[in-house]
Amino acid sequence: KLGGYGLIRISPSLNPHPPTLLLPIMVMALWGVLMTSSICLRQTDLKALIAYSSVSHMGLVAAAIMSQTPWGMTGAMTLMIAHGLTSSALFTLANTNYERTHTRTLLLVRGLQLIFPLLSTWWLLTNLTNMALPPSINLVGELLIITALFNWSPPSIILTGIGTLITASYSLYMFLMTQRGSISTQFQSFYPTHTREHLVLALHLFPLGLLIIKPALISGLFT
Numbered sequence: 599k600l601g602g603y604g605l606i607r608i609s610p611s612l613n614p615h616p617p618t619l620l621l622p623i624m625v626m627a628l629w630g631v632l633m634t635s636s637i638c639l640r641q642t643d644l645k646a647l648i649a650y651s652s653v654s655h656m657g658l659v660a661a662a663i664m665s666q667t668p669w670g671m672t673g674a675m676t677l678m679i680a681h682g683l684t685s686s687a688l689f690t691l692a693n694t695n696y697e698r699t700h701t702r703t704l705l706l707v708r709g710l711q712l713i714f715p716l717l718s719t720w721w722l723l724t725n726l727t728n729m730a731l732p733p734s735i736n737l738v739g740e741l742l743i744i745t746a747l748f749n750w751s752p753p754s755i756i757l758t759g760i761g762t763l764i765t766a767s768y769s770l771y772m773f774l775m776t777q778r779g780s781i782s783t784q785f786q787s788f789y790p791t792h793t794r795e796h797l798v799l800a801l802h803l804f805p806l807g808l809l810i811i812k813p814a815l816i817s818g819l820f821t
Contacts, residue, residue: 599678602656605663606671620664624750627664628757631657635764639771644695644702647772648688651728654765655681658758662743665750673742679816680727680735680806687724687802691717694795695776698788704772708779717791718777720799727806729769730762735809735816 634654641647659677662670692702694717699707711718730736740762747754809815 599682602659602678609663624661624664627657627661631761635761638768642704644692652685658743662746665746667746669742670746673739676816677739680739683802683806684727690798691721704775706782707776709781711777713788721777725769725773729766733810738813
C-alpha cells in the first residue's frame with residue numbers, strides 16, 4: 599500500500615506521457631493479476647495464499663494508477679484502503695488458526711466451523727469482502743478500476759474479468775478448506791477464542807461497513 603501511495607505521488611511527473619511508456623507497465627500489471635490469482639488456487643499454505651491475494655489486488659491498483667484518470671486514481675485509493683483492512687483481517691484469522699493448530703497447511707486445518715462457529719462467521723464475512731461481494735467498498739474500488747481500464751483499452755475487460763472470477767474462486771476455496779469438512783484426527787483439543795481476537799477482527803470489518811454507508815470519505819479524493 600505504501601508502494602501504491604508512492605506511485606500516486608510520482609504519477610503527476612508522468613503526465614503528459616507517451617503511451618508507449620505506460621503500456622508495458624499496465625500490461626504486465628494486468629498479467630500479474632492473472633498469474634498471482636492462479637497461484638492462489640494452487641496454494642496449500644494459508645498464509646502464502648493470503649499474501650499472493652494481496653499481490654493480485656495490487657496489480658489492479660498499479661494498472662489503475664498508470665491509467666492517469668480520475669476514475670482510476672479514485673478506484674486505486676478505494677481498493678488500497680479496502681483491501682488493506684481486508685488483508686489484515688485475513689492475516690489475523692490465519693494467525694488465530696495457527697495459534698491453535700500450529701500448522702498453516704490447508705489440508706490439516708479443515709472443519710473448524712464445528713469448533714469455532716463465531717470465528718467461522720468472521721471468516722465468511724472477510725472472504726466475502728475479499729471477493730468484492732456487493733455492497734462492500736471493495737466492489738466500488740474494483741468497478742472504478744475496471745471501468746477506467748475499459749476506457750483505456752476495451753480488451754482489458756477480458757483480463758480484469760478473468761481476474762475477478764479467479765479471485766472469487768480462491769476466496770471460496772480458502773473458506774471451504776478451513777471451515778468445512780471433517781476435523782483432522784491429530785487434533786485432540788483446542789482452547790477457545792478470546793475476546794481480544796474478536797475485537798481486533800471487529801475493528802477491521804466495522805470501518806469497512808461504515809465506508810459502505812459513506813464511500814465519499816475515500817472516493818472523493820481525486821474527483
